[in-house]
Amino acid sequence: xxxxxxxxxxxxxxxxxxxxxxxxxxxxxxxxxxxxxxxxxxxxxxxxxxxxxxxxxxxxxxxxxxxxxxxxxxxxxxxxxxxxxxxxxxxxxxxxxxxxxxxxxxxxxxxxxxxxxxxxxxxxxxxxxxxxxxxxxxxxxxxxxxxxxxxxxxxxxxxxxxxxxxxxxxxxxxx
Numbered sequence: 644x645x646x647x648x649x650x651x652x653x654x655x656x657x658x659x660x661x662x663x664x665x666x667x668x669x670x671x672x673x674x675x676x677x678x679x680x681x682x683x684x685x686x687x688x689x690x691x692x693x694x695x696x697x698x699x700x701x702x703x704x705x706x707x708x709x710x711x712x713x714x715x716x717x718x719x720x721x722x723x724x725x726x727x728x729x730x731x732x733x734x735x736x737x738x739x740x741x742x743x744x745x746x747x748x749x750x751x752x753x754x755x756x757x758x759x760x761x762x763x764x765x766x767x768x769x770x771x772x773x774x775x776x777x778x779x780x781x782x783x784x785x786x787x788x789x790x791x792x793x794x795x796x797x798x799x800x801x802x803x804x805x806x807x808x809x810x811x812x813x814x815x816x817x818x
Contacts, residue, residue: 680785680796687759687777687787687799694719694747694761695775695789701746702767704731705739712739714766715773718805719744721751721758722780751777764807772809776802 702712708731717740728745729738743763751758757779765773777787786793786802791809793799 683785688792691775691777691787692789697750701743715763719747719761725749725752778804
């Protein structure tokens, strides 16, 4: 009898290991896709909030300089980097929305090609209701919104970008 000192794995052992890895991958890949979508939703909601807060700041600046913007219904492409913002002292009611758009574009455009598209709509007066939506690119299925952000990926995918509808706050009964 020959005494064999060969060491290594047999073909059967290698096939079993590959099969185990395949089963684990089949289980993990779908759950990882869920994590990716949840991450995209958080990013979309965060960027919608950034657009909202930036626009609110620009509107407050305009109001302190004597220009009142009573409503917004505009889309802002933020993928092209930054743009020049007009001097606030030169802004009047006809250029106020352009000013707000430029400020929002600069805030989100710092992200470069992932700046996305923001949509601002609503009554911006003291008693009004307005909000912002954000998508990464045209046709994206996940829409972020602020306020009333979608809490699940399914809700975000059911939303249509550019059709912002917000619920008025409930009256507390005090007059």
